Amino acid sequence: MQSWFNTDRPMLVSGLRGRVIVLAAFQVLCPNSVAGAVPQARRIFETFEPKDVAVIGLHATFEHHEAFSTAMLKAFIQEYRLKFPIALDQPNPSSPIPLTMERYKMRGTPSLVLIDRHGLVRKHAFGGVDDLRIGAEIGALTQESAAAALSSSAA
């Protein structure tokens, strides 16, 4: 079972169908996550409308297992004032790589995955992504889906 923060219930991709999903994987002891990806996820959450874009954080404990605790993640979320839903990825009984991280074939943290309104993965980035480009890609995905809907209703 994943633990979730900032939400009453687990967020499932299937339950978010119709919205663009930004899945931001981070690790609290990873400098590039803390300085780059986490504040960027917060900016994305503050910039787009929730009805169009769902931002979901994923704490990927793929290293420093001995140093990690749920209390630590909880304190981190509080100190960095993160308001979007965040999942603690599920441990993998057969590997140090947790389950969601493995499913999306993430190479480490930070990683960013964009999923379109139909549930398809459209971008998969490892390391830093600049704001202008990620803004453009999310902006395009929000419109693209509307386009598809428009197109199919016109057909």
Place this chain on the structure above:
Amino acid sequence: MQSWFNTDRPMLVSGLRGRVIVLAAFQVLCPNSVAGAVPQARRIFETFEPKDVAVIGLHATFEHHEAFSTAMLKAFIQEYRLKFPIALDQPNPSSPIPLTMERYKMRGTPSLVLIDRHGLVRKHAFGGVDDLRIGAEIGALTQESAAAALSSSAA
């Protein structure tokens, strides 16, 4: 007559129909233009495909007329390695505000105007605009137009 740099001929909005236009007005002695808007315009130029987005700089000499010269703008463009087309706005015989700046009712520099593929002004900002938001808006405009085209061909 406007003077143009980085282009063989004047860029007219009518000639760019079908592309999203980013009009970035700046002034070489304006600190916020130099530190913010000019590098941002360069990033936009480097991020989007020219077939989708046309970036046009506009030097708006609305103050410090006595300090300005075409040679100065030319040296600035060279030193800051700007590659997108830049117009020197036309002086206004009846006002210190040059003509294009007046036509778009710009309040100062930096100013940013977004024009969609149909030639309509869709955004008008004075002062700094953050990368994530402007990326999203440009990204959406590129798709929106494609959507309209798709929709009308489907109809």
Place this chain on the structure above:
Amino acid sequence: MQSWFNTDRPMLVSGLRGRVIVLAAFQVLCPNSVAGAVPQARRIFETFEPKDVAVIGLHATFEHHEAFSTAMLKAFIQEYRLKFPIALDQPNPSSPIPLTMERYKMRGTPSLVLIDRHGLVRKHAFGGVDDLRIGAEIGALTQESAAAALSSSAA
């Protein structure tokens, strides 16, 4: 007992007599420590000669006790590539404020204390300190002591 990292034995102020000491108190879950004070301590460590200036980190666990562990601090030091000696402040049996933090009357993290070559506290700052000013103060302290020595040998 304090735990120490990056050193074979505890660093005592008395044992550093003759050097300027920069005591940088931080907390791994404090955003201003992680983004500001920790990288600044590293820059100070890299800028000054060890024979003149001793940089000592102090992890002040004054909040989030439940989230903290020694393993976490160890992983943090490794990830942020800190090479200067770092002490984990001793818990205080009668207060959530650990002992060294209390002794120096620190108000929170980040805090920075400058101690001169004679062991006297010369600066005590809570929150961010800019590089230029702290550089100037450390630079002056290194010279001031030499001055005193020169003066007394001349007398």
Place this chain on the structure above:
Amino acid sequence: MQSWFNTDRPMLVSGLRGRVIVLAAFQVLCPNSVAGAVPQARRIFETFEPKDVAVIGLHATFEHHEAFSTAMLKAFIQEYRLKFPIALDQPNPSSPIPLTMERYKMRGTPSLVLIDRHGLVRKHAFGGVDDLRIGAEIGALTQESAAAALSSSAA
């Protein structure tokens, strides 16, 4: 004759004997001057006491002569809110390199020269210098001179 701004009369090194002098050479069309050296000179001016440290700007017109005008420098000083004395370097009849720049053998802009209380050049840097290091060097120079004075009065 040099032109001066922000001062009633020319600043001569001889007239500043007893103070540490920070000579910051810049060029208004040089990106590294505008983004780095000019704001740093302003921070130095705001950090140190005028009785200890004199900050002097030097506009070194060693290129883009055709683009430069005194009106341009004047507008730049106003827009960037520079309050310290600034000299426009004197043209050199026999070279594009102006006189003070040549005298101090500066290789371009930005350049920074530190002169001690006795009028001796102690540092000569071309390109960016980080705040911590320059702060330390200026801080040390202010103390060093006091030390010398103390030493000689003690002798």
